Amino acid sequence: xxxxxxxxxxxxxxxxxxxxxxxxxxxxxxxxxxxxxxxxxxxxxxxxxxxxxxxxxxxxxxxxxxxxxxxxxxxxxxxxxxxxxxxxxxxxxxxxxxxxxxxxxxxxxxxxxxxxxxxxxxxxxxxxxxxxxxxxxxxxxxxxxxxxxxxxxxxxxxxxxxxxxxxxxxxxxxxxxxxxxxxxxxxxxxxxxxxxxxxxxxxxxxxxxxxxxxxxxxxxxxxxxxxxxxxxxxxxxxxxxxxxxxxxxxxxxxxxxxxxxxxxxxxxxxxxxxxxxxxxxxxxxxxxxxxxxxxx
Amino acid sequence: xxxxxxxxxxxxxxxxxxxxxxxxxxxxxxxxxxxxxxxxxxxxxxxxxxxxxxxxxxxxxxxxxxxxxxxxxxxxxxxxxxxxxxxxxxxxxxxxxxxxxxxxxxxxxxxxxxxxxxxxxxxxxxxxxxxxxxxxxxxxxxxxxxxxxxxxxxxxxxxxxxxxxxxxxxxxxxxxxxxxxxxxxxxxxxxxxxxxxxxxxxxxxxxxxxxxxxxxxxxxxxxxxxxxxxxxxxxxxxxxxxxxxxxxxxxxxxxxxxxxxxxxxxxxxxxxxx
Numbered sequence: 001x002x003x004x005x006x007x008x009x010x011x012x013x014x015x016x017x018x019x020x021x022x023x024x025x026x027x028x029x030x031x032x033x034x035x036x037x038x039x040x041x042x043x044x045x046x047x048x049x050x051x052x053x054x055x056x057x058x059x060x061x062x063x064x065x066x067x068x069x070x071x072x073x074x075x076x077x078x079x080x081x082x083x084x085x086x087x088x089x090x091x092x093x094x095x096x097x098x099x100x101x102x103x104x105x106x107x108x109x110x111x112x113x114x115x116x117x118x119x120x121x122x123x124x125x126x127x128x129x130x131x132x133x134x135x136x137x138x139x140x141x142x143x144x145x146x147x148x149x150x151x152x153x154x155x156x157x158x159x160x161x162x163x164x165x166x167x168x169x170x171x172x173x174x175x176x177x178x179x180x181x182x183x184x185x186x187x188x189x190x191x192x193x194x195x196x197x198x199x200x201x202x203x204x205x206x207x208x209x210x211x212x213x214x215x216x217x218x219x220x221x222x223x224x225x226x227x228x229x230x231x232x233x234x235x236x237x238x239x240x241x242x243x244x245x246x247x248x249x250x251x252x253x254x255x256x257x258x259x260x261x262x263x264x265x266x267x268x269x270x271x272x273x274x275x276x277x278x279x280x281x282x283x284x285x286x287x288x289x290x291x292x293x294x295x296x
Numbered sequence: 297x298x299x300x301x302x303x304x305x306x307x308x309x310x311x312x313x314x315x316x317x318x319x320x321x322x323x324x325x326x327x328x329x330x331x332x333x334x335x336x337x338x339x340x341x342x343x344x345x346x347x348x349x350x351x352x353x354x355x356x357x358x359x360x361x362x363x364x365x366x367x368x369x370x371x372x373x374x375x376x377x378x379x380x381x382x383x384x385x386x387x388x389x390x391x392x393x394x395x396x397x398x399x400x401x402x403x404x405x406x407x408x409x410x411x412x413x414x415x416x417x418x419x420x421x422x423x424x425x426x427x428x429x430x431x432x433x434x435x436x437x438x439x440x441x442x443x444x445x446x447x448x449x450x451x452x453x454x455x456x457x458x459x460x461x462x463x464x465x466x467x468x469x470x471x472x473x474x475x476x477x478x479x480x481x482x483x484x485x486x487x488x489x490x491x492x493x494x495x496x497x498x499x500x501x502x503x504x505x506x507x508x509x510x511x512x513x514x515x516x517x518x519x520x521x522x523x524x525x526x527x528x529x530x531x532x533x534x535x536x537x538x539x540x541x542x543x544x545x546x547x548x549x550x551x552x553x554x555x556x557x558x559x560x561x562x563x564x565x566x567x568x569x570x
Contacts, residue, residue, distance in 0.1 A: 015386035022383040029439030036416035101307040116318040124500035127540045135321040139336035233409030254411045270415045277412035285407040
């Protein structure tokens with residue numbers, strides 16, 4: 001018994017030795033900034049002007065300012081729209097549909113479809129943004145096709161439908177992740193169960209809705225959580241495609257945070273906005289850990 | 297299970313449309329990069345040429361930014377691999393009290409949107425005069441990717457049987473030696489997965505260097521390509537396309553490599569028996 005305790009103590013010590021470089025880096029670049037985030041959000045921190053010199057504690061001013069800031073309310077609702085349509089309706093559903101249709105198809109079909117979906121995912125985010133700006137441009141491929149096929153005059157998508165444009169671009173970029181997750185999950189559905197159901201006279205629709213969908217439900221929730229968390233932080237794609245505009249039409253929280261902190265130089269207020277993002281992220285993150293029921 | 301014939305046809309048609317929709321936005325880039333007179337509208341080049349590529353590769357700003365980008369990404373990936381190996385070891389092998397809280401913290405950090413801490417990090421960089429310091433930006437990038445790397449590495453390490461190490465200890469090896477010469481070599485696929493994953497994430501990361509690096513001569517490729525787009529993007533389409541192709545290349549190669557490593561899988565079960 002005494003020996004077991006001693007062993008455990010030395011295990012603790014050895015663990016700390018192994019973990020120390022990691023702990024230092026995480027402390028320096030993760031924990032301290034997060035604590036600073038909370039601290040700065042209560043200050044009038046600014047990059048320029050007199051405020052830059054004397055940092056003052058201003059209590060909940062940033063938060064009361066936030067409550068009354070129509071820009072923030074706007075960007076919260078824009079974030080919710082962006083995340084909802086591109087992660088839940090977009091990537092998760094489309095990813096599932098592709099994986100579902102690919103099940104049982106020939107290796108060639110799987111390869112061709114899989115590669116083209118994954119190509120969009122592998123391409124760096126910034127290049128994806130360029131490709132979509134040009135694809136949606138007045139003379140771009142989409143307008144060319146619409147003109148040839150439907151005889152429509154060019155539409156300035158990024159100005160007329162900015163939110164739809166960024167949502168579609170983000171779905172295009174991210175679907176591969178969900179597709180791969182669902183492919184793995186669908187492969188785990190035992191063929192024998194499906195066959196047994198068919199023998200018992202179940203229709204194709206019944207098999208899908210009563211067997212396949214319930215069996216991938218777990219994947220669906222965890223995948224949804226992960227995709228939501230990834231989408232919440234999307235900055236580069238929106239910033240490059242629309243810069244948050246036109247007006248505030250695509251001003252999601254990360255873009256708004258950037259604008260306030262680095263364009264208007266209101267670092268304190270920018271930090272308060274990042275706290276909102278962190279808060280939303282933390283909720284999803286805890287939910288994700290709970291759902292995952294990880295065994296450590 | 298046999299799917300109905302009609303359903304199968306329908307699936308193939310829909311999948312075909314999806315494939316086309318996924319390829320179309322990329323198609324322009326590929327074609328325009330070989331066309332010196334490329335315009336926004338997709339068209340076959342009058343003459344197929346490598347002029348755009350030569351132009352981009354010959355540009356000294358581009359060369360420098362690629363070098364910096366490679367340094368940052370490889371630097372980050374290497375440090376991440378070493379630190380996550382060290383961190384994964386006790387988490388996989390010992391029964392320490394700190395293990396559970398640490399793993400939960402790591403998992404929590406893994407899923408936080410990193411975009412959100414950039415403002416205070418920027419402030420911290422100002423205070424410590426870290427702005428424009430490539431090593432500091434690299435270390436910050438290490439911090440952002442460590443949690444996920446540790447998580448992956450621990451799972452890989454769990455599948456290396458402890459018996460192999462024990463025999464090394466009996467032969468007089470220390471814990472570190474065991475890790476270095478027994479565990480690490482058996483984890484090559486895992487190590488490469490973490491390396492490639494980190495490298496890819498870093499190479500494509502635009503936001504962090506965009507904020508933390510301000511002098512033009514220190515910017516990595518992800519920032520120069522953005523500036524190129526802002527300055528000439530809607531004028532010089534051919535060069536933008538070629539630049540984008542070259543910039544995407546390392547990531548595509550890395551992805552192809554990772555597929556090879558992952559498909560090899562782990563055949564460690566037999567190692568301890570033999």
